[in-house]
Amino acid sequence: MRTPPARRTCAALAAVTCLALAATACGGTTKEDVRNENRSATTGGKADPDAELRKGLTVAFLPKQVNNPYFTVAGKGGEKALGELGSRYKETGPSSATDTSGQVSYVNTLTQQQVDAMAVSAQDPGALCTALKQAMRNGIEVVTYDSDTRPECRNAFVSQASAEDLGRTQVRLLAEQIGHKGEIAILSAAQTATNQNTWIGYMKDELRKPAYRDMRLVEIAYGNDDAQQSFQQTQGLLQEHPDLKGIISPTTVGIKAAAQYLSGSRHKGKVKLTGLGTPNDLRRYVKDGTVEAFELWDPAKLGELAARTAVALASGQITGKEGETFRAGALGEYTIGEDGVIVLGKPAVFDAGNIDDYDF
CATH class of the missing domain: 3.40.50.2300 (Response regulator)
Structure with a gap:
């Protein structure tokens, strides 16, 4: 029997645009479907702090600016944590801290690459929202760290301190x-x-x-x-x-x-x-x-907490709602606050008396 033209068109489109960013027009299984199935199987679609942490995830860090010493240290903290968790770290981003349109394009690329989660330091509170919402619709967990976007445009924000x-x-x-x-x-x-x-x-x-x-x-x-x-x-x-x-x-x-x-x-x-x-x-x-x-604060710990938050989200231990708790390895237990904010801790003061005690 000959396949109707409309069905042939849809099948062809699905074959060509099987990336998460486009896999919506013809139905089928998307990454969001898989994520929901995983959560339903273990948590009933709700946060379960005792859920087993998933391994083999890809978590992408998108700082305001690559090769910035501060973000390099934060990235190393994230990379170390992900290695301990059995997942993969990658970093990408603009070379300028004011290239907002560049950040948008990197978010879109990561969505197309179907990473499991991304940790983003937003250059602008609103400019990334459309792209980040698209990423979340395609099953990607979005954590902001260091600099936030609007609460509805991510799952959680890891704040350096209050x-x-x-x-x-x-x-x-x-x-x-x-x-x-x-x-x-x-x-x-x-x-x-x-x-x-x-x-x-x-x-x-x-x-x-x-x-x-x-x-x-x-x-x-x-x-x-x-x-x-x-x-x-x-x-x-x-x-x-x-x-x-x-x-x-x-x-x-x-x-x-x-x-x-x-x-x-x-x-x-x-x-x-x-x-x-x-x-x-x-x-x-x-x-x-x-x-x-x-x-x-210690930027390495900030990167570590962002990475562990991303994995906890992808594993169903948390969903980003206020009051949820999870353990972030040696960093300890954290409780999500209002608007999905997770606070790393109090800032530290450095002076001549203690500066040689630190190396970052």
């Missing part, structure tokens, strides 16, 4: 260093960076308290997580505001570039610098007096 803690403590660190008095500036990354803007919002709120009545935020500059741009922005801030007493840079690239500029200028030791940096990047600047104290 956004409020990070924003307020950076102001407190700088205030202590300048005696709660004087003009200050912020050197951020990209204007659209979700995490940066959230932290800055809490910084502004902290500065409204009576304790900071003699401090004034005069400018927010953007170095786009580029070393040269951040160096130049630091120079510009000091030229524009000759009475500047301190700079907060909540970005590892920015604070290192600012420290580099200050260390070779007449402002060294006079203009205080704090923010978020890695001990290895800032050790020399702490020891030469350019930087007094700064803070961060």
Whole structure:
């Protein structure tokens, strides 16, 4: 019997577009179907913290920028965790921290490649949403880490620390260093960076308290997580505001570039610098007096938690709903908070007294 034309067309389409991104028009089994079958078989479609962790998964990390030292350390943490869990790590992403359209194309490519999960540090809170929703519709677990997108566009967000803690403590660190008095500036990354803007919002709120009545935020500059741009922005801030007493840079690239500029200028030791940096990047600047104290979390642990969250999602131990719990190896047990947020822990402060205790 001759196959009707419509059926031949559908069969041909299915053969050519068997990738998860397109396997919807003609029915058949998609990756989402397989995932749901796996979950139904072991958890009844609900989170089961005792479900066995799946092995042989492919988890892709998509940072804001590849070859960025911070994201390299985070990626190594994720890779190590996935190796212990019997799954595969891969990394891909743009070379520029402002290439939002590039991030979208990488999400689409990973969806086409049918990875099991992806861990994404979003450059923009909304730009990735359509692509990430498509990935989830095709059975891919989506975890954001370091920088979030909108809650409906991912399964869970692994936060470095409480956004409020990070924003307020950076102001407190700088205030202590300048005696709660004087003009200050912020050197951020990209204007659209979700995490940066959230932290800055809490910084502004902290500065409204009576304790900071003699401090004034005069400018927010953007170095786009580029070393040269951040160096130049630091120079510009000091030229524009000759009475500047301190700079907060909540970005590892920015604070290192600012420290580099200050260390070779007449402002060294006079203009205080704090923010978020890695001990290895800032050790020399702490020891030469350019930087007094700064803070961060362990990016390797952030990457590890993102990887373990992705595997827990793919295994049905969690679905991303508030109140669900899971164990993340040696990191301990975590409970998912409001809007699917998982907090790594409290930020750590680094200074001359403890910086040699850390190597990352």
